[in-house]
Amino acid sequence: MLRLGQRSLQTRNRFSIGLLFTLPSIVFVLLMIVYPIFYTFTLSFHEWSGSARRDPEYVGTSNYDTLLNNDPRFEDAVMRTFEFTFKAVAIELILGLAIALLINGEFLGRGLVRVLILLPMVATPVAISMAWLLMFEPTVGLFNEVLTSIGFAPRLWLGSQDEALGSLILVDIWQWTPMMVLLLLTGLTTLPEEPFEAARVDGANAGQRFFYLTLPLLFPTMVTAVLLRTIDALKTFDTIYTMTRGGPGYATETINIYGYVQSFEYFSLGKASSLLVIFFAIVLGISLVFTQIRKQWGIPYND
């Protein structure tokens, strides 16, 4: 009895001590994360331009109706976001795997390469966007100079409805393949050595070792890496907004850009809020799918 009482006292103590440590963060979370989420969710059932003189008007689910059934611009933005994300992440995964295998292990200048590989992802996105903007520039840019000098026709790059999204994917690949490399390198260094030794003894060649050992053993890391990249790629804002603002026309308008335009250019705050709720549902859904994949097939070797 006494023991029980003591223990519950201890847990209560534990809780209050823990609360002292976490309270400042809890306050921050409530004010800056939880409250805004509820605010946006509630606002998604209203119509409001943000004006102080007119209160938000309750409109039920009509914002959702409009977006889902009657807004081709939103539909296009969703498909475009998927296209952007899928293409970028797929190429980043393949390139990332190749580069990780290439620079795994010892070579001259290893330290330098490992620093340089960090630069694209830590550099300020707006600054590198500006550098790419100059290189893409159809009349004075580096890319067309190079293309014409080796006998190809110049391109419009960001200026063309057909090429703009691809050009932005190119920038994303440059910027974020290093993240893939970094994550996969961490995965590679934690791979167990015994199966590889055994395979070598049994006479498996490099290709067999790659397909039957490296790939399956690296699979959990790959799923995590793809998940992280997918979440970020879906939400890509800085590079797209600074380079094209969603244009030309709406050719590069992703969900996030459309959400920004609705919020802070058109000030349709209600519609923007419902758009963001849908967007969050999409991101969450995709995250859950990946988590399931990881649970189902991604059993790490040593577990």
Place this chain on the structure above:
Amino acid sequence: MTNTTLQRPLNNTHPTTNQIRLRRFSWRQTAFVSARYLAILLVVILLIFPFVWMLLSSFKNQIDITTSDNLLSFTPTLRNYQNVFEQHNYLQYLLNSFIVAAVSTQLSLILGLPAAYGIARFRFGWLGIVLLTARIIPGITFLIPWYIVFGKIGLLGTYWALILSHMLVGLPFIVWIMIPFFESLPRELEEAALIDGSSVFKAFFHIALPLSVPGMIASGIISFIFSWNNFMFSLVLAGDDTRTLPIAIFNFISYSSVDWGGLMAAAVVITVPVLIITLFVQRYIVDGLTAGATKG
């Protein structure tokens, strides 16, 4: 002849088949190694050429940039940098960026370190989960309420609006990097301190914190860089006097004819601090960037 015998201590006058095989193998090895180095070189070039191009262009005058013949031959000028600081008030923007990044990182550490300790030691896991959702939820979801509420209480356009919003990126990162750090510390150390009569807080300040300095540096640096680089929150919340560098650069291209040299100089100014930090504390950055991932 004497030379060859010297090189072959096994006193064979003719190379054995084994040695021929070895030599052929090593020739293939050389080819393989050089191919690998070529591939690595290619990767390095692809990684750095946008930076190189940015730097080169920042030393060109407008004519050298707009005429096509001289991609690499030009007379370098410092005029662009002069313009950026004298005409465009970049010193102020640089200062703004620094203030916001430094203060938001500091506050994130002050809030985040004890929170991570509480999560690691006192079962406040749900707080960690809530913080993690901040990473998944699209940032504009927060921006709409912030914009309205900050506007009502007069914070819009102030440093505080920027600092608080940037903490949303920094705080979750710091907490998620620090949780495994605190979890990996041996409990006995702290329990010994408790039996000694010192309080939980002393255990935290005198034992847990000093032992987690690498994690603090890693998470602090990442938080600083994220704030320094932040574009979306600052775009909406900054005022004319509190404008940070990314926003100032973005406004640069709103004019009809772009001053490319000046733009590149501004881009260099904002990139260089981050690159220098990265070069010096590379290991911490790798730790920080991959920390969230290994948690899965």
